[in-house]
Amino acid sequence: DAKTTQPTSMDCAEGRAANLPCNHSTISGNEYVYWYRQIHSQGPQYIIHGLKNNETNEMASLIITEDRKSSTLILPHATLRDTAVYYCIVEFGNQFYFGTGTSLTVIP
Amino acid sequence: GAVVSQHPSRVICKSGTSVKIECRSLDFQATTMFWYRQFPKQSLMLMATSNEGSKATYEQGVEKDKFLINHASLTLSTLTVTSAHPEDSSFYICSARSYDRYEQYFGPGTRLTVT
Numbered sequence: 001d002a003k004t005t006q007p008t009s010m011d012c013a014e015g016r017a018a019n020l021p022c023n024h025s026t027i028s029g030n031e032y033v034y035w036y037r038q039i040h041s042q043g044p045q046y047i048i049h050g051l052k053n054n055e056t057n058e059m060a061s062l063i064i065t066e067d068r069k070s071s072t073l074i075l076p077h078a079t080l081r082d083t084a085v086y087y088c089i090v091e092f093g094n095q096f097y098f099g100t101g102t103s104l105t106v107i108p
Numbered sequence: 109g110a111v112v113s114q115h116p117s118r119v120i121c122k123s124g125t126s127v128k129i130e131c132r133s134l135d136f137q138a139t140t141m142f143w144y145r146q147f148p149k150q151s152l153m154l155m156a157t158s159n160e161g162s163k164a165t166y167e168q169g170v171e172k173d174k175f176l177i178n179h180a181s182l183t184l185s186t187l188t189v190t191s192a193h194p195e196d197s198s199f200y201i202c203s204a205r206s207y208d209r210y211e212q213y214f215g216p217g218t219r220l221t222v223t
Contacts, residue, residue, distance in 0.1 A: 043203075100151050
């Protein structure tokens with residue numbers, strides 16, 4: 001079973017920052033948080049992952065709270081091509097168990 | 109880097125036949141590969157995990173005799189759906205991970221339709 005909860009859907013204006021929250025209150029000390037996104041009828045695309053420190057790459061930033069019970073994915077300047085379902089995943093054993101994700105719609 | 113391919117992208121087969129789906133890691137060695145299934149408007153469901161050279165580990169409720177998984181090399185895993193039925197129609201997605209990376213890289217998926 002997925003160890004994360006996310007809002008079902010969110011809207012974001014084009015050009016603005018999209019902040020996608022995720023709760024993972026049962027996360028263990030050595031479990032990473034991963035973010036992927038899936039555009040319709042494609043395989044999920046890796047975005048970013050982290051353990052306890054905030055992380056940034058060319059796609060996004062990941063902010064993990066100090067207690068590690070929640071995190072936020074930030075897309076700094078959302079474009080229409082960022083419209084997708086975003087999944088926050090906490091690995092269990094060696095496996096990923098996907099939750100329902102957040103459907104992000106970027107509005108022109 | 110980290111590209112995973114799947115073949116075929118779409119397949120239609122008749123009920124009772126078997127179909128094989130290939131998953132390849134193109135630019136890295138995949139010590140572990142995973143197979144997922146996704147029904148319309150639903151999330152991905154993990155079916156099985158396979159390590160190169162070992163038998164696959166299936167998730168609860170997934171029939172190992174129906175969904176045969178082979179991970180014969182560090183770049184190739186195959187999923188064979190045996191005696192397919194219309195309810196097996198789904199989007200099948202593989203992913204791969206190398207020994208030195210945490211993240212999984214996903215293939216583009218295979219749309220299976222059983223008529």
